[in-house]
Amino acid sequence: MKNKDTLEILNELMELSSFMKKLIIRPTETNSEINISRLQMQTLSVLYKFNSINMTNLAKQLMVTKQQATGIVNNLVKKGYVSRAVNPENRKEILLNNTESGEEMIKMVRSHMTDRLYKYFDILSPEDKIKVLEASKAINEVVKKIEPKPLT
Amino acid sequence: MKNKDTLEILNELMELSSFMKKLIIRPTETNSEINISRLQMQTLSVLYKFNSINMTNLAKQLMVTKQQATGIVNNLVKKGYVSRAVNPENRKEILLNNTESGEEMIKMVRSHMTDRLYKYFDILSPEDKIKVLEASKAINEVVKKIEPKPLT
Numbered sequence: 001m002k003n004k005d006t007l008e009i010l011n012e013l014m015e016l017s018s019f020m021k022k023l024i025i026r027p028t029e030t031n032s033e034i035n036i037s038r039l040q041m042q043t044l045s046v047l048y049k050f051n052s053i054n055m056t057n058l059a060k061q062l063m064v065t066k067q068q069a070t071g072i073v074n075n076l077v078k079k080g081y082v083s084r085a086v087n088p089e090n091r092k093e094i095l096l097n098n099t100e101s102g103e104e105m106i107k108m109v110r111s112h113m114t115d116r117l118y119k120y121f122d123i124l125s126p127e128d129k130i131k132v133l134e135a136s137k138a139i140n141e142v143v144k145k146i147e148p149k150p151l152t
Numbered sequence: 153m154k155n156k157d158t159l160e161i162l163n164e165l166m167e168l169s170s171f172m173k174k175l176i177i178r179p180t181e182t183n184s185e186i187n188i189s190r191l192q193m194q195t196l197s198v199l200y201k202f203n204s205i206n207m208t209n210l211a212k213q214l215m216v217t218k219q220q221a222t223g224i225v226n227n228l229v230k231k232g233y234v235s236r237a238v239n240p241e242n243r244k245e246i247l248l249n250n251t252e253s254g255e256e257m258i259k260m261v262r263s264h265m266t267d268r269l270y271k272y273f274d275i276l277s278p279e280d281k282i283k284v285l286e287a288s289k290a291i292n293e294v295v296k297k298i299e300p301k302p303l304t
Contacts, residue, residue: 002266005281006274010266012288013273017176018197019295021190022215024169025177038173045170063174114154114162120298121165122158128294129157135287136164142280143171146272 027116036079036105039064043072044081044098044106052095054087081105179268188231188257191216195224196233196250196258204247206239233257 036044039062046061047053053061059069073096076082081102087093098106124132188196191214198213199205205213211221225248228234233254239245250258276284 002270003274005278005285006270007266009273009281009285009288010269012285012292013172013176013269014262014265015292016288017172018194019292020165020169020172021177021194023295023298024165025173026190026215038178042170042173063178110166113166114159117162117165118154118158121161122155124294124297126157128297129161131290132294133157133161133164135290136161136168138283138287139291140164140167140171142276142284143175145276145280146175 023117023120024113027113036076036081039072040076040081041106041109043069043076044102047082047096047098048103048106052087052097054093054095058096076102175269175272176265179265188228188233191224192228192233193258193261195221195228196254199234199248199250200255200258204239204249206245206247210248228254 042062043058046058050057050061055066055069055073058073059066062069062072064072073082073084077084081099083097083099084094085097087095121129121132194214195210198210202209202213207218207221207225210225211218214221214224216224225234225236229236233251235249235251236246237249239247273281273284
């Protein structure tokens with residue numbers, strides 16, 4: 001028997017995800033300048049956020065297996081967007097970083113999204129802006145506690 | 153010159169969208185039982201929510217042009233998921249509805265998503281559950297005010 005309160009959250013989140021798909025996710029994917037897959041893009045995003053990260057943690061962040069993460073990274077290395085380097089503090093560990101062109105790619109995508117979304121959100125009243133901002137922050141804060149696991 | 157507060161919202165929303173992609177959107181798409189495109193799925197979702205809708209309003213909801221919406225609906229009609237019928241109250245208008253199998257499809261996808269997400273959200277503390285619920289509701293409420301337009 002499932003908890004009613006958890007199901008209620010899921011309903012609201014599905015509603016929210018449909019808005020996100022329309023306004024945020026789809027526009028990025030239909031941009032012909034961006035010739036990399038969604039998981040590749042998310043990888044660049046994770047590397048942008050964490051700067052240096054090893055494969056195990058990248059896989060966790062992406063919620064994929066380590067093997068899948070390795071495949072994604074191999075492709076990004078081939079494309080020149082990601083580099084691997086030995087961790088100077090622990091020479092057994094390999095750290096992943098965005099290259100300069102990886103960094104440019106992720107910045108281009110973000111500014112493209114910003115330009116596109118700006119008009120929708122700028123028209124909101126100051127009260128509504130605060131509501132959306134506080135609410136997004138609250139969700140982002142809570143979901144950090146959800147341990148990312150590969151989706152099976 | 154862009155407003156700083158609007159840009160701040162966009163940053164939080166992009167962060168949120170990355171979580172949504174990982175946890176909500178990707179799992180649906182990698183489910184091999186679901187052999188329809190994301191926009192087709194969104195169409196079934198809109199029809200599920202609004203019950204009967206005409207092409208103009210469907211296009212608005214999907215944020216695509218009327219021409220694109222027509223193409224999507226044609227495909228769904230072929231697959232037997234959507235039916236067209238004359239509006240009995242205005243015989244010049246055609247209304248779109250999910251067929252029984254369209255309805256089954258959308259319910260299958262939703263229950264699949266629910267099963268998958270349940271474990272992540274059920275472990276949250278009651279306080280965090282309330283936070284996520286209230287915050288999702290707040291965003292859903294505000295974004296309803298954003299007039300959907302085709303994305304160009």
